[in-house]
Amino acid sequence: MVGGIATLAEVSVTRDRRSTNGTTIGEAMLDPAIAARLKRDDKGLVAAIAQQYDTGEVLMLGWMDDEALHRTLTTGRCTYWSRSRQEYWVKGDTSGHYQWVKSVALDCDGDALVVKVDQVGAACHTGDRTCFDADVLEAVSGQPAAS
Amino acid sequence: MVGGIATLAEVSVTRDRRSTNGTTIGEAMLDPAIAARLKRDDKGLVAAIAQQYDTGEVLMLGWMDDEALHRTLTTGRCTYWSRSRQEYWVKGDTSGHYQWVKSVALDCDGDALVVKVDQVGAACHTGDRTCFDADVLEAVSGQPAAS
Numbered sequence: 075m076v077g078g079i080a081t082l083a084e085v086s087v088t089r090d091r092r093s094t095n096g097t098t099i100g101e102a103m104l105d106p107a108i109a110a111r112l113k114r115d116d117k118g119l120v121a122a123i124a125q126q127y128d129t130g131e132v133l134m135l136g137w138m139d140d141e142a143l144h145r146t147l148t149t150g151r152c153t154y155w156s157r158s159r160q161e162y163w164v165k166g167d168t169s170g171h172y173q174w175v176k177s178v179a180l181d182c183d184g185d186a187l188v189v190k191v192d193q194v195g196a197a198c199h200t201g202d203r204t205c206f207d208a209d210v211l212e213a214v215s216g217q218p219a220a221s
Numbered sequence: 222m223v224g225g226i227a228t229l230a231e232v233s234v235t236r237d238r239r240s241t242n243g244t245t246i247g248e249a250m251l252d253p254a255i256a257a258r259l260k261r262d263d264k265g266l267v268a269a270i271a272q273q274y275d276t277g278e279v280l281m282l283g284w285m286d287d288e289a290l291h292r293t294l295t296t297g298r299c300t301y302w303s304r305s306r307q308e309y310w311v312k313g314d315t316s317g318h319y320q321w322v323k324s325v326a327l328d329c330d331g332d333a334l335v336v337k338v339d340q341v342g343a344a345c346h347t348g349d350r351t352c353f354d355a356d357v358l359e360a361v362s363g364q365p366a367a368s
Contacts, residue, residue: 108358121268121282130277135268135333150363174363181352182345186282188353194365198329205328206335211255216297216321218341 104144112140113184119155120185122146124165124197127176127190133197134205136165138187143178150175152189171195251291259287260331266302267332269293271312271344274323274337280344281352283312285334290325297322299336318342 112120119137126133136154138146142162145153152165152173166172173191180187198205259267266284273280283301285293289309292300299312299320313319320338327334345352 111356123270123279123282125277125279130272132270132272132279132335135270135328147358147360150361172363172365174365175360176362178358178360179353180356180358181282182347182349182355183352186352188279192364200329202329205330205333206326208329209258209327211294211325211327213294213322213325214297215323216319217339218319218321 104140104147108143108147108180109140111180111184112143114139115185117157119157120187122152122154122187122189124152124173124189124191124193126193128192131204132206133173133191133193133203143187146175146189147178152191166194169195169199171197173197251287251294255290255294255327256287258327258331259290261286262332264304266304267334269299269301269334269336271299271320271336271338271340273340275339278351279353280320280338280340280350290334293322293336294325299338313341316342316346318344320344 114120118139120139120143122136122138122143124133124136125131136152137157138153139155142153142155145162145164149164152175154163154165155161156163172194173189174194176190176192178187178189193203196203198207200208202208261267265286267286267290269283269285269290271280271283272278283299284304285300286302289300289302292309292311296311299322301310301312302308303310319341320336321341323337323339325334325336340350343350345354347355349355
């Protein structure tokens, strides 16, 4: 029963597991060579900065565990781990505002990613293009002392 | 003794305090109206994305508590909280690779900042221009289905 075997195999690689803090997270399929370079926080997450690939706009900051990063690397669409809802979310599944992946880079100490994307419509749930559009803080501008 | 009073006042506003987890952090001088909008993690920190103001390069991801954000907003140079060394660090004080602040924006849910800066030299301690230059991950490129 070749079909049956394939189905069993598929089930076995997509099953959920329990993390140490009791939340259900996906069985990580992430390349072990990448997984070994991640420095996760105490919830198993790394920060993921989504950046519009051509304009350079920083769109939003999300969070990824190993499985979310695996899905992002392999499906062409950003998948995050929602800390508030404790579930995976594919950006755009509800809003249509997909993030099509262009490239993914890990930082020097393994705790942050830059995901360059092509953002459809608004990245922010408020309808703004980016999550950083609405609240610009008053700041002193710095500059080198004149020499 | 006017000088004496001024000195006492200065001491009183720059004293250290103990946070709930026992680490020593600065007495936060941050504008209460901004502090009220921050959604800090369980260590009292928000993520701070440093971005080169003109090219749009994402340079690095650091962490700020209230005091680090206050210093960043008021001194014109980025100050972070080092999670590994448990101390404030002014970017460039050791390396000369200052980050001169151009603007600071808080995101829609208050847990991330974009700090646009003029980066002197390398942002990364490895000597790379950004912390995301060295480890580009293999990723499937996504695109909308042809309609």
